[in-house]
Amino acid sequence: MSALWLKHYMPRSLYVRAALILVLPVVVVLLVVGIAFLQKHLEDVTAQMTRAASREVTLVTDVMEETETQQQALAAVRPDLQALDMKARFLAINEEPAIGRRRWYDFIAPQVEADLRALLPDLTAVALPSGQEARLYLQTDIGVLQLTFDRRRLSPVAPHQLIVTMVFFAVVMTTISFLYMRNQLRPITRLAEAAQAFGRGRVVPYSPGGAIEVRAAGSAFLDMRARIERQMEQRTMMLSGVSHDLRTPLTRLKLGLSMLPEEEAAPLQQDVDEMQLLLDAFLEFSRGAVEGASETVNPKVLLELIVKDARRAGYEAELISVEGEGKAMLRPTAIRRAVENLIGNAVRYGSRADVSLSITPKSLRIRVEDDGPGIPPEQRAEAVKPFSRLDPARNQNQGSGVGLGLAIVSDIARAHGGVVRLGKSESLGGLCADIIIGR
Incomplete structure (x- = not known):
């Protein structure tokens, strides 16, 4: 439970997570090695070197204390300066120490200056502008003395090179690891793309590759996809065959009923018509989600055509709003059947159907609202099941079906990788049916 808060800050992508697992150890190793080296080794070596240099500077200043003028002082320390490989001069009266700018990666310079100030009380300024030269400015009784000598006598040569080398090879190895990981x-x-496409009703070419485990998962996916396609095809063929076989005896029954007196044939004719209606609805349900191939369509244009055809059929339907724009991979025939079913239900149990479309970068939503009695919340999950008839919750005077209308819509939505959500219409007060499909 204590680690659950960390999930909100963790990346969701497998690639980013793998990169994080790869980079974090490298960064930690660099930090540990770098800090340990700087603090334990470089600091100790630098302290020893600055201590030795400060002794040499003290030797020069002690010799100068016995002189009275700057010229005498420089002459007195000339042998020592030659032996110590130093240069010395006194600043003019109005001359300021030339400090200069340090290099941004010279991280050892602050420690050098701190050690020198602690060891040399008369030190007024330290100039470490480059890796080749160091200048110390000391206050003496006869003026400000400038001592110049090699910077390498104060600290190890180019201590940053170790860090630069570590970072360079870390970047190189991390890049190689990234390429291999990709x-x-x-x-x-x-x-994942093939599985997502199949879940949305599209079949994309895919061949297993990669490591043994990934190949096994890919092969299992191909077997699963083939079985599902085979089952869907068999279901469609079976239902189509049953429908075709039943149409012949139904036709004979209609022909026989036409020869009977009207009073005797009326009840039987009603039963035959109901059987015909049930057969047609069952066949429509069997082929609703698989009919047609997926293609890139403009949902707005498709809905405009569906609403126009519905109005020509005498339905009170209208496309009231369209939010966003773009195209999506859909099965136009299946989507048309789903929207037509929703419009048909809307005008059957109400008087009008308002259709709206909302398109976002991640999904599209087709909404159909009516002014009918709606469906109670506790029965909405049951309403999308096949052969589920909720006539007590609807207006039976407007007609009834066989309980496959919303089931067909739900099946088509699932075939596109989406869902159907039922609710209450805020504007009309009846049923609000949403088809939500990911893009």
Whole structure:
């Protein structure tokens, strides 16, 4: 439970998570090694070198204390300066110490200056502008003395090179690891794309690749996809065959009933008509989600055509709003059947159907609202099941079906990787049916 809060800050992508797992150890190793080296090794070596340099500077200043003028002082320390490989001069009266700018990566310079100030009480300024030269400014009785000597006598040569080398090779190795990781994750990404496309009713070419485990998962997905396609095809063929076989005896029954007196044939004719209606609805349900191939369509244009056809059929339907724009991969025939079913239900149990469309970068929503009695919340889950008839919750005087209208819509939505959500219309007060499909 204590680690659950961390989930909100963790990346969701497998690629980013793998990259994080790869980069974090490298960064931690660099920090640990770098800090440990700087604090334990460089600091100790630098302290020893600055201590030795400060002794040499103290030797020069002690010799100068016995002189009275700057010229005498420089002459007195000339042998020592030659031996110590130093240069010395006194600043003019109005001359300021030339400090200069340090290099941004010279992280050891602050420690050098701090150690020198602690060891040399008369030190007024330290100039460490480059890796080749160091200038110390000391206050003496006869003026400000400038001592110049090699910077390498105060600290190790180019201490930043170790860090630069570590970072460089860390970047190189991390880049190589990223390339290798991308090649390993690419088959997983392809498998996810193929599974997502199949869940939305599209079949994209896919061949297993990658590591043994990924290949096994890919092969299992192909077997599963083939079985599902085979089952869907068999279901459609079976229902189509049953429908075709039943149409012949129904036709003979209608022909026989036409020869009977009207009073005797009327009840039987009603039963035959109901059987015909049930057969047609069952066949429509069997082919509703699989009819047609997926293609890139403009949902707005498709809905405009559906609403126009519904108005020509005498339905009170209208496309009231369209939010967003763009295209989506859909099965136009199946979507048309789903929207037509919703419009048909709306005008059957109400008087009008308001259709709206909302398109976002991630999804599209087709909404159909009516002014009928609606469906109670506790019965909405049951309403989308096949052969579920909720006539007590609807207006039976407007007609009834066989309980497959919303089931067909739900099946088509699932075939597109989406869902159907039922609710109450805020504007009309009746049923609000949403078809939500991911893009």
